[in-house]
Amino acid sequence: LVVHRKFDADGADPIKKPIGTGPFELVSYDVGQKAVVKRRENGKWWGGEAPLDSVEFIDYGTDFNASVNAFDSGEIDVNFETPADFIDILDNMDLVKSEVATATTLVARTNITHKPYDDQRVRNALQMAVDNNAVLQLGYAGRGTVGENHHVSPIHPEYYPLPKKTRDAAGAKKLMAEAGQADFEHELITVEDDWQKNT
Secondary structure (H helix, E strand, C coil), X not given: CCCCCCCCCCCCCCCCCCCCCCCEEEEEEECCCEEEEEECCCCCECCECCCCCEEEEECCCCCCHHHHHHHHHCCCCCCCCCCXXXXXXXXXXXXXXXXXXXXXXXXXXCCCCXXXXXXXXXXXXXXXXXXXXXXXXXXXXXXXXXXXXXCCCCCCCCCCCCCCCCXXXXXXXXXXXXXXXXXXXXXXXXXXXXHHHHC
């Protein structure tokens, strides 16, 4: 739950007196703790009757073990997202699972204004050297679609299937040699988040 706090011209705090058109009204909002909403007191809204009396959004922080414990104790009924390392754990807890394809993508970028990445052969060689399916297995246990080295996800309306690329280590070595960069050591820098680091 994200709330952008902007005070009105008269100084009114939108958290204390929120305006909205949805099925729920804000009851409380404690940053980094919890937000609570309840069904609108006047009943119906433009989308019909709200099926729940209230909803609590609880922030358990970045350690997903806390969410696992909350499921186990019956403290929570649903979560928004499950990290790949915890999917099997939750699957073993007899929960109802739903999945949705997203356009979340991990990208390894190079700075093309610096050598050796100003040479397209080097950039192409890096792409050819990587097995995108192996990357998906390492980073997200194969749960997802294989990256295609561009930013248009298969769920996007503008997606158009291009010929699939396969790993070509020999071709990658040849391109690196042609570019005079066969001995260059590439350093990958990433955040320490599980799936991103693993990918």
